[in-house]
Structures are given as structure tokens and as C-alpha cells.
Amino acid sequence: MEFCADPSLISGWRWLACYLTTPKHQLFYLSFLTVFALLAITAPVVLLMGFAGAVARLSSFAPLRWLGTIYTSMVRGVPDVIFFLFVPIALDQLVELTRHKIKCPQVTDAVYRGNEFIVCSEAKMPLQDAAAWVHQGWGFVLAVIAFSIVFGAFAANTLFGALNAVPEKQLETARAFGFTERQTFRKIHVPQMWTYALPGLSNLWMILIKATPLLFLLGIEDIVYWARELGGSKTGYFAYPHPDWRLWYFLGLLVFYLLLTWLSGKVFDRLNQRFNRQNIDQQVLKPIEAGR
Amino acid sequence: MIELRDIHKAYGHIEVLKGISLTARRGDVIALIGSSGSGKSTLLRCANLLEIPQRGDIVFNGDTVRWANKLKGRQPADKNQVRRMRTNLSMVFQQFNLWAHMTVLQNVTEAPVSVLKKDPQLAEQQGRELLEKVGIGDKCDQYPSQLSGGQQQRAAIARALAMEPAAMLFDEPTSALDPELEAEVVKVIKTLAAEGRTMLIVTHDMKMAFDVANHVIFLHDGVIVEQGTPEHVFQQTQSERLQQFLHATGTIG
Numbered sequence: 001m002e003f004c005a006d007p008s009l010i011s012g013w014r015w016l017a018c019y020l021t022t023p024k025h026q027l028f029y030l031s032f033l034t035v036f037a038l039l040a041i042t043a044p045v046v047l048l049m050g051f052a053g054a055v056a057r058l059s060s061f062a063p064l065r066w067l068g069t070i071y072t073s074m075v076r077g078v079p080d081v082i083f084f085l086f087v088p089i090a091l092d093q094l095v096e097l098t099r100h101k102i103k104c105p106q107v108t109d110a111v112y113r114g115n116e117f118i119v120c121s122e123a124k125m126p127l128q129d130a131a132a133w134v135h136q137g138w139g140f141v142l143a144v145i146a147f148s149i150v151f152g153a154f155a156a157n158t159l160f161g162a163l164n165a166v167p168e169k170q171l172e173t174a175r176a177f178g179f180t181e182r183q184t185f186r187k188i189h190v191p192q193m194w195t196y197a198l199p200g201l202s203n204l205w206m207i208l209i210k211a212t213p214l215l216f217l218l219g220i221e222d223i224v225y226w227a228r229e230l231g232g233s234k235t236g237y238f239a240y241p242h243p244d245w246r247l248w249y250f251l252g253l254l255v256f257y258l259l260l261t262w263l264s265g266k267v268f269d270r271l272n273q274r275f276n277r278q279n280i281d282q283q284v285l286k287p288i289e290a291g292r
Numbered sequence: 293m294i295e296l297r298d299i300h301k302a303y304g305h306i307e308v309l310k311g312i313s314l315t316a317r318r319g320d321v322i323a324l325i326g327s328s329g330s331g332k333s334t335l336l337r338c339a340n341l342l343e344i345p346q347r348g349d350i351v352f353n354g355d356t357v358r359w360a361n362k363l364k365g366r367q368p369a370d371k372n373q374v375r376r377m378r379t380n381l382s383m384v385f386q387q388f389n390l391w392a393h394m395t396v397l398q399n400v401t402e403a404p405v406s407v408l409k410k411d412p413q414l415a416e417q418q419g420r421e422l423l424e425k426v427g428i429g430d431k432c433d434q435y436p437s438q439l440s441g442g443q444q445q446r447a448a449i450a451r452a453l454a455m456e457p458a459a460m461l462f463d464e465p466t467s468a469l470d471p472e473l474e475a476e477v478v479k480v481i482k483t484l485a486a487e488g489r490t491m492l493i494v495t496h497d498m499k500m501a502f503d504v505a506n507h508v509i510f511l512h513d514g515v516i517v518e519q520g521t522p523e524h525v526f527q528q529t530q531s532e533r534l535q536q537f538l539h540a541t542g543t544i545g
């Protein structure tokens with residue numbers, strides 16, 4: 001905007017309007033998209049991983065069952081934050097190590113030297129001279145993978161419980177009518193499972209939303225990063241000097257998260273109502289609810 | 293049509309069926325009566341292999357179930373044979389067991405379409421006719437939880453009929469129902485009997501057994517104590533056990 005040309009000459013609302021539309025602020029607004037992108041990509045992947053984990057745990061093939069059990073219980077017993085720190089670093093090192101082995105086989109020095117992890121520069125991921133967005137993008141991919149693994153395990157637990165909650169009689173009836181095991185699973189077991197899974201999944205979605213600031217921990221320039229960055233006090237050296245406004249920025253994030261979880265709650269309530277009205281043998285559901 | 297030969301079934305050390313044989317010919321309606329825990333349901337479930345008897349044979353339309361010895365004991369050797377049998381032997385359960393996530397009509401058409409590979413449109417048309425026949429043609433698009441018990445059981449009967457089975461198995465089809473609702477279901481079963489369908493009915497309803505069956509089997513402690521025509525069993529009772537049972541159920545005395 002024209003009148004923003006020299007910020008030192010304006011004040012009041014004009015100043016604020018100019019201030020809130022600086023390029024840095026636009027990056028801040030864009031970083032909300034990062035949060036939404038994370039949610040949008042992670043949620044379906046989590047469901048898939050959870051489904052695979054739950055089915056593996058139910059498998060009659062023992063090694064697969066063990067794998068499913070190990071996967072779900074491993075994550076349950078460890079604080080999430082540890083996983084979020086561990087998985088990206090481990091993945092990063094694994095990828096770089098593999099690239100190191102392939103790209104520069106002539107280097108004979110050990111990769112682990114004392115406390116350091118050193119690969120040849122061609123093996124860096126991304127390359128040292130890559131653009132900033134490539135670094136950010138790679139960090140984001142690692143974050144998505146970490147989120148998917150951790151929340152996939154939670155989802156696997158939920159779906160496993162839900163699959164077990166489907167009354168055996170419903171499945172037995174299908175078998176009595178000549179359904180194959182596969183047909184029984186696809187046509188009766190899975191469709192009925194959702195009703196039991198929904199409360200757990202809605203809970204998980206809320207936790208997932210609330211876990212998104214962990215992006216900051218992984219070095220992604222997310223909304224927390226920008227809130228800190230922009231909120232910090234700015235001396236006269238800056239075009240828009242101001243005292244420490246971090247409180248206001250974080251208050252903004254607070255409101256954002258509250259709105260998001262509140263809205264999600266509404267949507268899940270709707271879904272729940274619909275499922276309960278139609279899909280469930282009320283006689284069967286009651287004792288299960290009471291047991292929770 | 294259905295022949296059970298010397299069926300033995302035990303859960304752990306508890307022997308529930310101790311050598312039961314019975315034969316149902318085409319058009320037979322056999323009523324299985326006996327006190328609670330005598331093994332009636334278990335016998336019925338053995339007939340369509342929901343339970344696997346440890347000994348004894350099952351012959352269906354001249355087709356004897358083949359067995360294989362597996363780690364967990366005797367199992368049917370041929371899954372397809374079992375499926376073929378089950379599609380010809382529809383079961384109606386005490387608790388109806390309608391699939392809760394499907395409408396009544398979907399409940400009726402699902403198995404014909406996915407198991408018998410019937411054309412969906414034809415299945416739907418026949419499904420509606422069957423629901424009409426059992427008197428709940430107006431409930432097609434409702435979910436099972438929206439129906440009364442008697443309506444649910446009639447939907448379950450329509451679902452069984454939709455398979456065009458050679459024979460039907462009923463496990464206490466009326467005992468989860470109030471007397472009024474019971475009458476609705478008994479009426480449907482009588483119609484089916486009059487059509488000459490082969491049926492095996494486990495029941496506590498002695499009046500229905502008398503009216504509907506042409507053969508009555510009294511089971512006690514896993515053995516057949518007495519059997520014969522309804523007149524024979526109910527009016528010229530031989531064994532003391534059956535007399536006690538009929539007294540206790542208020543049928544005679």
C-alpha cells in the first residue's frame with residue numbers, strides 16, 4: 001500500500017494495517033498453511049498405518065501379529081516428544097548414511113567420528129547449497145513421517161479395540177450365510193468397526209491438532225516460530241519498532257487452536273450422532289459404553 | 293436331505309452332545325425340545341458347522357462333509373464345501389442378529405448378491421417381495437434398531453428365505469419376544485411349514501412344536517431320550533424325563 005512507504009510517518013490504525021501486512025507477516029500467515037498441510041497429509045496416512053497395524057495385530061499369522069503388537073506397544077510406552085525428536089534424526093542419518101555409501105564409496109573415513117556424524121558433502125540431504133525451501137521441505141517430510149509413525153500407532157490401538165468391539169455374533173451370522181472370511185471382514189467387520197472407533201479417533205484428531213506445534217521443535221518455520229520471531233521486541237533499527245508483543249502473538253495462536261478444536265468437536269459430534277442413530281444395535285452398544 | 297450321524301461335541305472336559313443322530317427328509321419339520329443346557333443350540337450349530345463336532349458325520353444332500361486333522365483338532369477339509377452347505381442351510385437366530393449397519397432391505401439382499409452372485413436388481417425385487425410376505429414390506433429402508441423384536445425376527449426370516457435355501461434352521465426364534473410379537477413370528481413359521489419347507493426348529497414353545505412339526509425330538513443331557521410324531525411325544529409320553537419336562541413347562545398336568 002502506498003501510505004506504507006515510510007512507516008515512521010504514519011500512526012494508529014494505518015500503522016497497524018501496514019505493520020500486519022509486511023512480507024514477514026505474510027510468511028507468518030502462510031505458515032498456518034503448513035499446519036493445515038501437516039494435518040491434511042498426516043490424517044489419512046495415520047488412518048492407513050493404524051488400519052495396517054490393527055489388522056496385523058489381529059492376523060492369524062504369528063510373525064505379523066507380533067509386528068503389530070510391537071509397533072503399537074512400543075509407541076505407547078514412550079513419551080511422544082522423544083519419538084518426535086528421535087524419528088527425524090534417525091531417518092535423516094539413515095538416509096544420509098545410505099547416500100554416503102552409494103555416492104562416495106571412495107571415502108574410507110568412518111562416518112561416526114567420536115561425537116560427530118560426518119558424511120561426504122554429496123551425500124548431504126538436502127545438499128548444502130540447496131535452496132532454503134528445500135531444507136524446509138525436507139524437514140517437513142521428516143516431520144510428517146514422525147507424526148505418521150507415532151499417531152499411526154495410537155490409531156492402530158484405537159482401531160484394534162474397535163475391531164474387537166464388533167459383536168462376534170454379527171460376524172458369525174455372516175459366516176453362517178456363506179460369506180468367506182474376507183467378505184465377512186470387508187462387508188460386516190470393517191463397516192461396523194467405525195462406530196466403535198469414532199470416539200477414539202476424534203480424541204486422536206484433537207491430540208494431533210494440539211501436537212502440531214512440535215513442528216517448531218523440529219526446526220520448521222511454523223506458526224510458533226513466526227509468533228516468537230515477530231512478537232519479540234523490535235528496536236528503532238527496524239521499520240516497525242515495538243516492545244515485546246509475544247504475549248499477543250501467542251494469544252492469537254491460542255485462539256486459533258481453540259477455534260480449530262472446537263470446530264472439530266462439532267463435526268465429530270455430528271458424525272457420532274449419525275452413526276449411533278443408524279448403525280448400532282442399541283442393545284449391544286450400551287454395555288460397551290458402560291464398560292468404558 | 294440333512295443327516296447327522298453320531299455327533300459328539302465336547303467343550304474341554306464337558307461333553308455336550310454324546311452321540312446324536314437324526315435325519316430330516318425333504319419337507320420334514322423337526323422340532324428339537326429339551327431343557328436349558330441340554331445341547332439343542334449346539335446340535336443346530338453343528339449342523340451348519342458353526343461348531344465342529346469331534347466325532348460324527350454330517351451329510352447334506354448326499355454330500356458328506358470331509359474332515360482334515362489340523363493342529364487344533366478336526367476341521368472341515370474343504371472350505372468351499374462348507375460354504376456350499378451353509379448357503380443351502382439358512383439359519384435364523386434367537387437374537388435375530390440382523391446386521392446393524394444395513395437397512396432391512398440390505399440385510400435381505402446382501403448375502404444373495406455377494407454369496408450367490410445374484411443380480412442386485414433381481415435381489416432387491418425379490419427382497420421386497422419376501423419382506424412383504426413376512427408382513428413388513430413397509431420397513432425396507434429402516435435400520436434394525438428401529439424395528440420391534442417381532443419385526444426384526446421376521447426380517448431375519450426374510451433374510452434366510454432370500455438365500456432360497458434347501459432347508460432352514462431356527463434356534464429359538466420366538467423366545468426373545470413378547471407373547472404378542474411371538475404370535476407374528478409363529479404365523480410366519482406356520483406358513484413356511486405349510487409350503488413344505490424343510491426345517492429344524494429348536495423351540496421352547498410346545499404348542500408351536502405340536503402344531504408345526506411332523507417329528508419331535510426330546511434332548512436331555514446330550515442324548516436323544518425320546519422322539520416321534522408330536523402326538524406320540526406329547527400325548528403318549530414314554531420316558532419319565534420327558535414327563536417331568538412337559539410338567540415343568542406346563543404342557544401337561
Ligand SMILES: Nc1ncnc2c1ncn2[C@@H]1O[C@H](COP(=O)(O)OP(=O)(O)OP(=O)(O)O)[C@@H](O)[C@H]1O
Nearest residue numbers: 303306308326327328329330331332333334335464
Ligand atoms: N462355547 C462354549 N464353550 C463352553 N461351553 C459351552 C459353549 N457353548 C455351549 N456350552 C455348554 O454346552 C451346554 C449346552 O449348551 P446349548 O447352548 O447347546 O444348550 P441349549 O440346549 O441350547 O440351552 P438353551 O435352551 O438355554 O439355549 C451348556 O452346558 C453350555 O454351558
Ligand SMILES: [Mg+2]
Nearest residue numbers: 332333334464
Ligand atoms: Mg440354545
